[in-house]
Amino acid sequence: xxxxxxxxxxxxxxxxxxxxxELLTRKLERGGIITFASAAALTLGExxxxxxxxxxxxxxxxWNEGLGILRDLGIPASVxxxxxxxxxxxxxxxxxxxxxxxxxxLESLMSTExxxxxxDEHTGLVIDLEHETAQVVGNSxxxxxxxxxxxxxxxxxxxxxxxxxxxxxxxxxxxxxxGAAHSTTPSDIQRTASGxxxxxxxxxxxxxxxESFDQALARxxxxxxxEAVLSxxxxxxxxxxxxxxxxxxxxAVAILRSMISRLGExxxxxxxxxxxxxxxxxxxxxxxxxxxxAEKRFDLSDVVRDSLLQAxxxxxxxxxxxxxxxxxxx
Numbered sequence: 001x002x003x004x005x006x007x008x009x010x011x012x013x014x015x016x017x018x019x020x021x022e023l024l025t026r027k028l029e030r031g032g033i034i035t036f037a038s039a040a041a042l043t044l045g046e047x048x049x050x051x052x053x054x055x056x057x058x059x060x061x062x063w064n065e066g067l068g069i070l071r072d073l074g075i076p077a078s079v080x081x082x083x084x085x086x087x088x089x090x091x092x093x094x095x096x097x098x099x100x101x102x103x104x105x106l107e108s109l110m111s112t113e114x115x116x117x118x119x120d121e122h123t124g125l126v127i128d129l130e131h132e133t134a135q136v137v138g139n140s141x142x143x144x145x146x147x148x149x150x151x152x153x154x155x156x157x158x159x160x161x162x163x164x165x166x167x168x169x170x171x172x173x174x175x176x177x178x179g180a181a182h183s184t185t186p187s188d189i190q191r192t193a194s195g196x197x198x199x200x201x202x203x204x205x206x207x208x209x210x211e212s213f214d215q216a217l218a219r220x221x222x223x224x225x226x227e228a229v230l231s232x233x234x235x236x237x238x239x240x241x242x243x244x245x246x247x248x249x250x251x252a253v254a255i256l257r258s259m260i261s262r263l264g265e266x267x268x269x270x271x272x273x274x275x276x277x278x279x280x281x282x283x284x285x286x287x288x289x290x291x292x293x294a295e296k297r298f299d300l301s302d303v304v305r306d307s308l309l310q311a312x313x314x315x316x317x318x319x320x321x322x323x324x325x326x327x328x329x330x
Contacts, residue, residue, distance in 0.1 A: 001027060003040035008048045011039060012064060021067050028073075028129060038081055041119065042096070044069045045078035049106065055097040061105040073129070074165040076114045083118035083143060087203065087248055107147060115167065118143035123155065132161040144169075205235045206252040213259050217266070229259050275326050282313055282324055289315075290322070 001024070003011070015021070024034055042048045048066040053059045063078070070077055080103075082096040092099035095118065098106070107116065119125055120140035127134050135158040136142045144151040149169035153159065209232035216224035236252050289304040305315045308324070316323045 001032070002035045002037075004036070005038040006040070007052055008039045008042040008066075009050045009053065009064060011043055012048060012066070015043075015067065016065070021069065021072075024067070024069055025072050028069075031130065037124075041079050041081045043067045045117070046071045046076070046114070047078040047110070049078075049080060049096060049098065051097055054102060055093075061098070061102045061109075063106060063109055070117075073127070075117075076111075077117035077144075077164065078110070078114065079117045079119065081119045082121055084120040084140060089203070107145075115144055115146040115169075117164070118145055127161065127164070129161075133158055134161050134164055135159075202235060202239045202248045202252050206232055206255045209235065210255050210259065213262075217262070222266075225259075225263065229256065229263065232256050232259065278313070278326065282308065286315070286322055286324065 027034060036044055039051070042051070043066045045066045046068050047063040050059075050062065050064050054061055066078065070079070080096045080098070083094065085093045085095075085097060087093050088097075088099075092101075094100070095103045095116075103116070110116075117125075119142050120138075123136065123138035123140040123142065125134060125142050126137055136153045136155050138155055140155060142153045142157075144153075144164070144167045146167070146169050151167060151169065209228045212231075213225050213228035216222075216228060232252065233256060236249065236256065239249065239252075285304050285308060289301050292298075292300040292304075308315055312327045314325045314327055316325065
């Protein structure tokens with residue numbers, strides 16, 4: 001059974017008066033598998049975050065009732081997916097668009113035994129009830145957070161299910177190995193909030209591709225420009241299945257279209273500056289004109305000048321020497 005993106009508030013409105021919770025619990029008891037992602041994952045705990053109402057509408061942080069599936073498994077946690085989100089750019093959208101300040105407010109509303117179970121993007125937590133284990137899969141980390149303390153499990157980490165049922169937030173290992181948790185202090189959490197994340201968002205990729213594209217055009221490198229366009233197209237396809245809850249994809253597509261439009265303009269006008277293309281030929285003819293003028297063969301000099309003019313190049317004899325101007329095409 002699988003449930004995914006959408007609105008956790010709407011989901012709970014639809015499920016609250018139905019036997020969904022009992023059906024899911026029964027399925028797990030009988031060895032079945034359920035997979036919840038994004039908005040659906042938010043509903044697994046006793047509480048769920050009303051993301052749209054807080055992030056989009058601007059309401060003060062509050063909890064909605066969740067399905068309580070984790071509570072049935074003895075896990076007193078509320079799930080927050082998109083834990084390492086960076087779509088906000090200059091403002092904090094970690095913790096499923098809540099940011100640090102609003103998450104702290106929500107934590108203050110939890111009971112003393114509850115904690116936050118944070119799952120990074122492109123990351124999953126597999127709970128095996130038969131073998132009483134939990135394992136982190138995917139790109140990044142899973143975080144168990146309670147106030148100013150947190151334990152972080154990297155991808156590949158496999159640990160007893162009891163760690164989720166009764167996590168210890170005092171002391172803890174400081175190992176970087178995949179199988180161990182990394183405990184952090186309040187200062188570590190603050191440093192994480194103000195520091196850069198290693199997770200790349202679609203928009204950061206798009207901006208990087210556009211910068212590479214601009215640099216390629218500036219140096220006249222058509223191959224590199226095309227590579228930047230194709231790379232951005234691949235990035236957009238790779239993110240197409242992601243549960244972006246912003247307009248990142250539309251913005252990235254707009255960047256891609258602008259890059260393609262510029263390539264179209266170059267296909268008409270040429271990648272190289274027109275003057276640089278004709279300069280060697282013009283300078284060669286002007287050198288011949290200089291010789292025949294010195295020999296007072298002005299008829300030949302005029303032939304060179306008139307021929308260049310017919311080709312769209314105006315020759316001007318000034319007191320400082322000969323100048324030539326490439327006339328715009330009409």
